[in-house]
Amino acid sequence: MGGDNRNSSKKPILIVGLCCMDIVNFVDKYPEEDSDTRVFEQTTCLGGNAANSITVLHQLEANCELFASLPKNNSILKTLIHNAGFNIERCLEREDCEVPVSTVIANRTNGTRTILHYRGSMPELSCEEFIAAYADRINQYGWIHFEGRNFDEVAKMMTYVLSHRKNEYPKISVELEKVRPYPYFEQLVPQPNVVFMSKDFARAQGWNSMSEAVLSFQSKYISANLAIICPWGDQGVAGRESPSSSLIIQQAFTPEIVMDTLGAGDCFLGACLYYLNGEHNLQTVLEKASQIAGKKCGMKGLTNLDLHSFVAH
Amino acid sequence: MGGDNRNSSKKPILIVGLCCMDIVNFVDKYPEEDSDTRVFEQTTCLGGNAANSITVLHQLEANCELFASLPKNNSILKTLIHNAGFNIERCLEREDCEVPVSTVIANRTNGTRTILHYRGSMPELSCEEFIAAYADRINQYGWIHFEGRNFDEVAKMMTYVLSHRKNEYPKISVELEKVRPYPYFEQLVPQPNVVFMSKDFARAQGWNSMSEAVLSFQSKYISANLAIICPWGDQGVAGRESPSSSLIIQQAFTPEIVMDTLGAGDCFLGACLYYLNGEHNLQTVLEKASQIAGKKCGMKGLTNLDLHSFVAH
Numbered sequence: 094m095g096g097d098n099r100n101s102s103k104k105p106i107l108i109v110g111l112c113c114m115d116i117v118n119f120v121d122k123y124p125e126e127d128s129d130t131r132v133f134e135q136t137t138c139l140g141g142n143a144a145n146s147i148t149v150l151h152q153l154e155a156n157c158e159l160f161a162s163l164p165k166n167n168s169i170l171k172t173l174i175h176n177a178g179f180n181i182e183r184c185l186e187r188e189d190c191e192v193p194v195s196t197v198i199a200n201r202t203n204g205t206r207t208i209l210h211y212r213g214s215m216p217e218l219s220c221e222e223f224i225a226a227y228a229d230r231i232n233q234y235g236w237i238h239f240e241g242r243n244f245d246e247v248a249k250m251m252t253y254v255l256s257h258r259k260n261e262y263p264k265i266s267v268e269l270e271k272v273r274p275y276p277y278f279e280q281l282v283p284q285p286n287v288v289f290m291s292k293d294f295a296r297a298q299g300w301n302s303m304s305e306a307v308l309s310f311q312s313k314y315i316s317a318n319l320a321i322i323c324p325w326g327d328q329g330v331a332g333r334e335s336p337s338s339s340l341i342i343q344q345a346f347t348p349e350i351v352m353d354t355l356g357a358g359d360c361f362l363g364a365c366l367y368y369l370n371g372e373h374n375l376q377t378v379l380e381k382a383s384q385i386a387g388k389k390c391g392m393k394g395l396t397n398l399d400l401h402s403f404v405a406h
Numbered sequence: 407m408g409g410d411n412r413n414s415s416k417k418p419i420l421i422v423g424l425c426c427m428d429i430v431n432f433v434d435k436y437p438e439e440d441s442d443t444r445v446f447e448q449t450t451c452l453g454g455n456a457a458n459s460i461t462v463l464h465q466l467e468a469n470c471e472l473f474a475s476l477p478k479n480n481s482i483l484k485t486l487i488h489n490a491g492f493n494i495e496r497c498l499e500r501e502d503c504e505v506p507v508s509t510v511i512a513n514r515t516n517g518t519r520t521i522l523h524y525r526g527s528m529p530e531l532s533c534e535e536f537i538a539a540y541a542d543r544i545n546q547y548g549w550i551h552f553e554g555r556n557f558d559e560v561a562k563m564m565t566y567v568l569s570h571r572k573n574e575y576p577k578i579s580v581e582l583e584k585v586r587p588y589p590y591f592e593q594l595v596p597q598p599n600v601v602f603m604s605k606d607f608a609r610a611q612g613w614n615s616m617s618e619a620v621l622s623f624q625s626k627y628i629s630a631n632l633a634i635i636c637p638w639g640d641q642g643v644a645g646r647e648s649p650s651s652s653l654i655i656q657q658a659f660t661p662e663i664v665m666d667t668l669g670a671g672d673c674f675l676g677a678c679l680y681y682l683n684g685e686h687n688l689q690t691v692l693e694k695a696s697q698i699a700g701k702k703c704g705m706k707g708l709t710n711l712d713l714h715s716f717v718a719h
Contacts, residue, residue: 116429116507116509118509118522118524120522123439124511124520124522125520126436126511126513126518126520127518127519127520128520128521129521129523130520130521130522130523131522131523131524131525132509132522132523132524132525134524135504135507135524135526168481169482191448194429194445194448196429196431196445196509198437198439198522200439205439205440206440207437207438207439207440207441207443208441208442208443209431209433209437209443209444209445209511210442210443210444210445211431211444211445211447211448212444212445213448
């Protein structure tokens with residue numbers, strides 16, 4: 094970060110992770126067990142952290158690409174991806190598998206989002222597949238982001254990128270979102286340039302604020318070049334470029350009417366990647382990404398965010 | 407009922423009602439609001455009372471047919487209907503509409519079924535459409551059953567059948583399941599030969615047992631030829647052919663292990679129609695249909711019930 098490398102800023106961003114389907118049910122009251130409840134509106138949309146983030150990157154006119162497993166025979170998902178418009182040319186099509194589906198109960202009265210996640214039977218990406226798809230082109234990317242799932246294979250992919258990249262590009266980042274025991278995520282920590290850490294993840298470590306989370310993480314996993322970004326919902330986001338940099342606290346841009354917070358975290362992350370890849374400093378990254386995430390919370394869905402004013406030309 | 411009219415028993419059964427999609431999510435614990443829960447198994451299956459009942463009739467090798475609205479562009483639903491195998495030749499395909507979807511949270515620990523029903527945007531059937539499809543063939547049917555929804559149009563369809571049928575065939579039945587204010591369902595009551603009344607419907611009238619429901623309903627809406635059937639879950643079913651007949655109480659055939667109760671009521675109703683159309687008396691109807699519904703509760707889903715031993719040859 095810092096500096097001004099225009100060449101690198103034009104290099105594409107690769108996101109490695111999950112693409113799934115979200116079925117969002119809007120209700121007026123959270124259903125009691127064993128009752129019948131009317132759903133006022135239902136939308137089927139793309140889900141999965143990686144798919145959500147790249148949906149936003151694509152709207153920022155970034156040169157970006159998704160690497161994910163996709164089910165071969167799911168016309169709904171294909172239509173949703175086609176409409177979102179991002180690049181899936183190196184994604185892997187899986188035969189005879191069920192796509193992961195998140196069923197969401199969205200309470201219009203109090204804004205809660207209750208998520209029932211079904212993993213399906215779609216095989217995760219292997220490092221071998223990653224190498225087969227990207228071995229000869231790793232150095233074309235400016236940034237590669239890895240969703241924090243499928244830990245063993247993702248750790249191998251990150252190691253592969255680190256040992257094959259040239260002049261420290263592509264930069265790499267990882268998102269630690271899911272609450273897992275230490276051994277799973279510790280293998281991912283020393284490697285990336287940037288770690289995104291979720292509120293749930295931080296709390297599971299016993300860190301009760303975003304500032305505490307950033308400072309504690311950096312002192313626990315000390316690495317001179319490791320930046321931490323820790324978004325904390327409507328309280329904003331904390332981040333620090335390195336253990337010797339200043340702590341940056343950015344307040345959230347909460348819209349007057351909060352319409353839909355589903356995917357806001359993935360939107361924030363995608364926007365961060367855009368500005369990180371553009372070599373902006375962390376203050377600019379967090380400020381711009383927070384503006385975009387705030388704008389998203391005032392709108393339904395992730396596909397029509399109207400981000401032209403944020404596009405860097 | 408009673409009598410022995412072999413000709414009539416061979417005539418087809420028509421069911422008029424809803425075909426929708428059920429997405430069933432199996433969990434180990436009912437989700438708390440605003441939490442993330444893992445779904446262990448998810449199945450997408452046909453739903454809608456009419457579609458469920460005809461799925462069972464088809465397995466009883468009945469000559470049967472569904473009249474429903476179907477979405478033109480929903481490949482999942484088309485595949486499900488194709489696999490179920492029943493006759494949809496006169497169903498109406500609707501353009502550009504969303505199919506109704508019931509999202510079900512099935513708690514494997516205590517057997518509860520929490521249903522979130524989304525109505526979609528698929529137009530209901532109109533009486534005009536019913537007449538266009540069936541005016542020249544009403545008298546070919548032995549029985550026409552109407553799902554108790556879309557009340558105004560269904561009342562007109564029932565009136566049409568009554569005024570155009572010959573020698574009291576086809577017989578007609580209606581299911582009063584949903585809890586609605588009186589004016590909606592009272593228009594349906596005097597017309598049919600058989601009323602199916604749900605437990606929820608009965609309770610909303612202030613009737614607290616299946617026997618009370620049958621007796622009270624018949625004394626309130628007195629009609630010499632109106633039979634009532636009131637299933638009451640695992641307590642069994644009560645029925646009476648007419649206000650001058652004996653009250654029949656049939657216990658449920660609860661399987662040793664209850665696997666899945668979703669659609670059991672629709673299964674029971676379909677089985678009743680089969681024996682009603684076969685001109686069996688009410689005692690036989692309720693006994694056989696209860697056996698079939700009990701068998702269903704011991705199995706997952708509605709499509710592979712293995713009902714060969716129940717088929718009348």
